[in-house]
Amino acid sequence: MTLKNEQLLSIYQQLHQIPELGLEEFETHKFLQNVISAMNQEYLEYRTIDLLPTALLVKVEGKKHTKRIGYRTDIDALPIEEKTGLTFASKTKGRMHACGHDIHMTVALGILDYFASHQPEFDLIFIFQPSEENHSGGMQLYNSGVLDEWMPDEIYAFHDNPNLPTGAIGSLNGTLFAGTCEIHADFEGLSGHAAFPHAANDMAVAVSAFVLQLQTVVSRNVDPIEGGVVTIGHVVAGDTGNVIAGHAHVDGTIRSLTQVNNLNMQRRVRVIAEGVALTYGCEVKLTLHQGGYLPVENNHETTTDFMNYMSQTPGINFIETKPAMTGEDFGFLLSKIPGTMFWLGVNSPYSLHSEKMAPDTNAIELGIQAMTGYLEHRFETLSAK
Numbered sequence: 001m002t003l004k005n006e007q008l009l010s011i012y013q014q015l016h017q018i019p020e021l022g023l024e025e026f027e028t029h030k031f032l033q034n035v036i037s038a039m040n041q042e043y044l045e046y047r048t049i050d051l052l053p054t055a056l057l058v059k060v061e062g063k064k065h066t067k068r069i070g071y072r073t074d075i076d077a078l079p080i081e082e083k084t085g086l087t088f089a090s091k092t093k094g095r096m097h098a099c100g101h102d103i104h105m106t107v108a109l110g111i112l113d114y115f116a117s118h119q120p121e122f123d124l125i126f127i128f129q130p131s132e133e134n135h136s137g138g139m140q141l142y143n144s145g146v147l148d149e150w151m152p153d154e155i156y157a158f159h160d161n162p163n164l165p166t167g168a169i170g171s172l173n174g175t176l177f178a179g180t181c182e183i184h185a186d187f188e189g190l191s192g193h194a195a196f197p198h199a200a201n202d203m204a205v206a207v208s209a210f211v212l213q214l215q216t217v218v219s220r221n222v223d224p225i226e227g228g229v230v231t232i233g234h235v236v237a238g239d240t241g242n243v244i245a246g247h248a249h250v251d252g253t254i255r256s257l258t259q260v261n262n263l264n265m266q267r268r269v270r271v272i273a274e275g276v277a278l279t280y281g282c283e284v285k286l287t288l289h290q291g292g293y294l295p296v297e298n299n300h301e302t303t304t305d306f307m308n309y310m311s312q313t314p315g316i317n318f319i320e321t322k323p324a325m326t327g328e329d330f331g332f333l334l335s336k337i338p339g340t341m342f343w344l345g346v347n348s349p350y351s352l353h354s355e356k357m358a359p360d361t362n363a364i365e366l367g368i369q370a371m372t373g374y375l376e377h378r379f380e381t382l383s384a385k
């Protein structure tokens with residue numbers, strides 16, 4: 001059987017209702033297994049990973065085994081309270097598929113279902129990967145060795161994009177997404193009475209200086225043609241208005257389109273933190289964590305073929321996009337396996353990670369059609385080589 005559009009929509013709505021954070025996607029894993037177990041099993045083989053129990057790999061045995069193509073979807077959600085008002089909104093308080101990984105999973109299931117009943121020319125490896133938003137699920141999966149026997153020769157994945165028209169396919173040759181590095185810093189000073197600042201060491205002042213000085217990293221240390229991002233999204237200091245804060249904490253992110261630039265920005269953030277500690281006579285504990293969030297660098301050969309197919313095939317709206325400062329741990333997989341990441345338009349007025357993000361679900365069918373068509377075309381290209 002092949003899944004009909006109403007069934008795909010129902011799968012999407014059920015996934016949307018059960019968002020789970022990275023490494024906790026147990027219900028999602030079970031749901032995926034149930035859906036896949038109803039497909040034609042003739043060509044399917046499965047792998048799970050003891051150390052990453054929510055991951056699931058499915059091989060579709062091809063007619064030939066001389067090439068292997070990987071297709072990856074992420075499966076985790078975000079710690080966000082949903083405010084879409086949808087009838088099938090999240091059933092779990094404080095959890096939401098606000099990054100559209102439920103769309104990614106549904107499209108992956110649609111493609112898998114198609115090839116489960118139309119045996120592919122070569123082996124296909126479907127990777128249902130946990131924890132894209134944090135904990136570097138892609139890197140953990142790769143390092144687990146699960147792919148060693150099933151290593152794809154090339155790999156593909158997409159991210160949904162609320163700014164593109166429904167079903168549009170976007171990509172580029174080169175770096176699609178940024179490499180990211182998390183910033184976490186704790187400042188320790190001395191709390192005291194608001195009336196006696198000279199007898200205390202105010203971490204509200206120190207952390208303010210840190211946040212302001214970080215603004216010089218992109219403006220003064222980065223080649224303006226290359227660009228970069230340093231965002232501090234979370235600052236806390238002290239507890240009340242008449243007590244000097246003895247402790248402050250910040251969380252943020254560094255983003256750049258090259259790894260060289262990312263390392264340069266990390267070095268500047270470290271120097272600024274040390275400088276603030278010296279200036280304000282406090283202790284600072286700084287953690288910079290990049291993990292597997294390397295820049296997403298599309299391979300020239302696969303991406304040229306992908307873009308040619310998408311731009312020349314009737315019925316596909318292909319848009320050559322600019323690089324974006326979003327991060328993706330698919331960057332790690334692309335640093336090991338050549339391949340292509342692309343966008344799928346879902347036309348929503350609300351951005352990724354918004355509590356109101358509600359993708360246009362018509363994109364599901366269009367995404368499945370575009371990608372099954374491309375894979376069939378890719379098999380022909382590879383067979384002719």
Ligand SMILES: CC(=O)N[C@@H](CCC[C@H](N)C(=O)O)C(=O)O
Pocket residue numbers: 099132133134135159180181182253254293325326327328329352
């Ligand atoms: C597509 C997307 O929104 N990805 C996330 C990836 C987060 C990486 C890491 N946890 C970090 O915060 O640097 C993004 O925020 O871009």
